[in-house]
Amino acid sequence: MFTANYSLKDLGYDNRLATTLGMNGNSFGGGIGSNPSRSSSNLNVSTGVAPTPSLGMNLNSSEPLQRSSTCDDTSHNFVEAPRGSTNFHASDARNSAPKKTRGFSRAIKTSTIMLTSGKRIEIHLDEDLGVPMGQVRNISSLLSHECGYQVRTHAPLLQAHWDDIDEDTKQKLIDGVTTNFDIDTKEPKWYKYICDNMRNRYNDYKHKLAKYYKSCESDEVARENPPIQLLRERDLSEWEWLCDHFMSEKYQKRSETNSINRSKKRWEHCGGSRPFSLYYHDHIEGGSQFPDIVTWGTTHMSKKKKNWVNDAAKDAHDEMIKKKNEYLENITDEGTSMDEIVVAPNVGTEIMEDVIGRGCGRTIRGAGKG
Numbered sequence: 001m002f003t004a005n006y007s008l009k010d011l012g013y014d015n016r017l018a019t020t021l022g023m024n025g026n027s028f029g030g031g032i033g034s035n036p037s038r039s040s041s042n043l044n045v046s047t048g049v050a051p052t053p054s055l056g057m058n059l060n061s062s063e064p065l066q067r068s069s070t071c072d073d074t075s076h077n078f079v080e081a082p083r084g085s086t087n088f089h090a091s092d093a094r095n096s097a098p099k100k101t102r103g104f105s106r107a108i109k110t111s112t113i114m115l116t117s118g119k120r121i122e123i124h125l126d127e128d129l130g131v132p133m134g135q136v137r138n139i140s141s142l143l144s145h146e147c148g149y150q151v152r153t154h155a156p157l158l159q160a161h162w163d164d165i166d167e168d169t170k171q172k173l174i175d176g177v178t179t180n181f182d183i184d185t186k187e188p189k190w191y192k193y194i195c196d197n198m199r200n201r202y203n204d205y206k207h208k209l210a211k212y213y214k215s216c217e218s219d220e221v222a223r224e225n226p227p228i229q230l231l232r233e234r235d236l237s238e239w240e241w242l243c244d245h246f247m248s249e250k251y252q253k254r255s256e257t258n259s260i261n262r263s264k265k266r267w268e269h270c271g272g273s274r275p276f277s278l279y280y281h282d283h284i285e286g287g288s289q290f291p292d293i294v295t296w297g298t299t300h301m302s303k304k305k306k307n308w309v310n311d312a313a314k315d316a317h318d319e320m321i322k323k324k325n326e327y328l329e330n331i332t333d334e335g336t337s338m339d340e341i342v343v344a345p346n347v348g349t350e351i352m353e354d355v356i357g358r359g360c361g362r363t364i365r366g367a368g369k370g
Contacts, residue, residue: 110142110180120182125189131275132193141274143181147194148201150176155202157209157238160245162199173198205230210255213246266356267313271299289341292348293320316356323351 113121113136123134123143132140150173159165174185174194183190209230216222226239245251271279279298283291300313308314332341 110146113142114180120178121180122182125193129275129277129281130193131277138274140278141272143177143194144197144201146177146180147197148204151198151201152205153232155198155205157206157234158241160251162202170195170198209242210246213243219243219247266316267300267309269299270302270309289343290324290348290351292352293317293324296320296352319355320351323354324348327351 110121121134121136121139121142123132123136123139125131126133132143136142154176155173156165156169171185174191177183177194178185183194185191185194209227212227212230213222216225223240223243226236231239276295276299279295280291283294283298288294297317300317301308308317327347328341328343331343
């Protein structure tokens with residue numbers, strides 16, 4: 001047996017890429033916020049390496065942990081072997097395969113890009129749009145996926161909310177994105193952007209865990225059948241804490257309120273993780289006189305299915321187009337071509353506000369936060 005000792009940094013990638021390439025890289029051993037490319041890993045060239053114990057394994061047995069059928073095993077719509085581990089329950093893949101729904105990103109593409117280029121991904125924060133820009137395509141989405149990976153892998157779950165996490169831990173999580181991105185996280189603008197992004201990813205993660213918990217028949221069943229794929233290699237004490245949290249009266253009341261608020265939502269967008277401001281910028285570059293309305297249509301109609309997210313979204317867009325045409329008719333003299341028409345600033349925004357209103361006194365409903 002030949003064993004070679006390499007630093008993952010020497011090889012130019014972190015553990016998530018090692019898993020993709022079929023190598024037996026260790027999991028992040030440095031704890032919260034550790035830089036995986038600076039940790040040492042023994043890569044065994046042979047295939048006889050014993051897998052690292054994880055939540056997918058019964059520590060007293062070599063057999064995978066079996067789930068109870070009384071939990072909805074596919075409710076989280078997410079199947080993934082933990083990075084740095086070969087432990088994976090094949091039945092989970094079979095059970096979840098028919099769902100064909102979108103799970104959490106593993107942010108592997110960022111590591112692949114860094115390995116190919118031999119350096120971290122260059123990125124800057126656009127002052128006007130307030131979003132990340134760079135030479136790499138969809139770089140804003142890549143950064144968002146990286147934030148999600150850092151949160152799901154390292155963020156402590158023993159707090160009810162992101163704001164309850166101490167600042168030192170937050171800083172370490174935020175610094176984690178510098179593994180693949182050339183970012184100075186000490187700059188206030190970058191710190192705020194990444195912190196806000198991670199807050200959203202943390203909420204998404206907690207929501208998935210809560211959804212799994214609620215899919216179980218009882219609290220006891222949930223505790224006996226932790227969501228292996230979602231928790232990855234975390235300590236089971238975190239799941240126990242979450243179960244206590246989900247059972248608390250305070251959480252139950254808040255959950256009921258949130259459920260009522262979500263039921264009032266008229267539609268969901270399908271713009272993905274790309275900021276709305278980038279769609280808006282693209283439409284301005286394309287010469288649109290009503291980039292707000294075009295952006296709203298782009299992010300509420302599925303490109304693949306060629307359908308609106310629902311009838312309410314279609315009706316709202318039809319009303320926007322109707323008001324846009326009425327505006328153009330009022331400012332256009334007979335015989336004037338469309339190329340000669342000058343549209344006043346913010347007309348599209350005013351039309352949208354008139355049709356769908358504003359949420360929380362600031363953003364237009366369904367138009368994103370940036």
